[in-house]
Amino acid sequence: MLKVLCGCLWWVGLTFGTIAHATSVVFLNPGLSTETFWVSYSQFMQAAAKDLGLDLRVRYSERNGQNTLQQAREALQGPNSPDYLVVVNEQYIAPQILRMAQGSPVKLLIVNNALTPDQVQLLDAGKYPNWIGSITANDEEGGYLMLKELLRQHGPVPAGETLQLLAFSGAKNTPTSQAREQGLRRALGEHPQVHLRQLVYGEWSRQRAFEQATLMYKRYPQATLVWSANDEMALGAMQALSGSGRTPGKEVLFSAINSSPEVLQARLQGRISALVAGHFTLGGWAMVLLHDDASGVDIQRHGGRERQVRLFQLIDRPQAQRLLDLRNHEGDGVNFRALSAQGKPATYQYPFSLKMLWK
Structure with missing residues (x-):
């Protein structure tokens, strides 16, 4: 009996030891804990972490940069520091966290908003060996695709006529917002018949965009195209239009980024x-990189230190329905382990894509 009991205790200890030594990750989520995009982003991360055997903890800053810095300090200097810290360069905050991490064994990965070229130059990345890189989406292309699709759906513009456009960008000091705006301006350069009447910074907020749009529609009553850098601002601008007697999708065409149930x-x-x-999947793909790095894979050989993934794609109606059907379970059918570079040839490139969800 004693031998059996000892054997059981040994098995239990081994099991708990394995759990205790699972690779640990803390994600500093810059959004609100009630914000649809950032909640779904974290859920996809959790699905990936579970499949990959990672211990992931998510902390929300509630859109407060000071909260993020405090959370980073606790993760890097506290008694229970993780193996990896995943951060977003929202409000240009990443350099402060990198400096804070000097001398710490915690490895850092930046997602969504990479370091700007100026930040990279000022930081001298070689001083931060525990910064393993960044993974971002093709935000510039996302901004470009939106206006191109709006114009396709609008149809040809007769010679000598123009279209008036209103635009709602995100946060002025956020690389993602800047990249999407650059995509908008690239598309504008290809279509001189489209006149950008006004671009405002809606700070990703539905209420702010609603208030801005209410004034803009009065100022530019002939505007027929509205470009928005996220779904919340698009929904706010649509709400403001309802009082003017015009109909979204008919007299005025709207664009948006994201995949919340309401915008779908x-x-x-x-x-x-x-x-x-598509970029709500980015955190899940980041988990694959961390799993591989923890397993001894040189992830830079399979895409470089600062990688950009073509995640954004136009969503047609069947795909919108599919995303609605998958709601809160987007990662359930994805075999994240199969995406690992372990055992793959040196030429292997991670096939991260929204297409993984359609399988």
């Missing part, structure tokens, strides 16, 4: 004419 429904109903999505 708007796409299905035709109120959103151009929808781009």
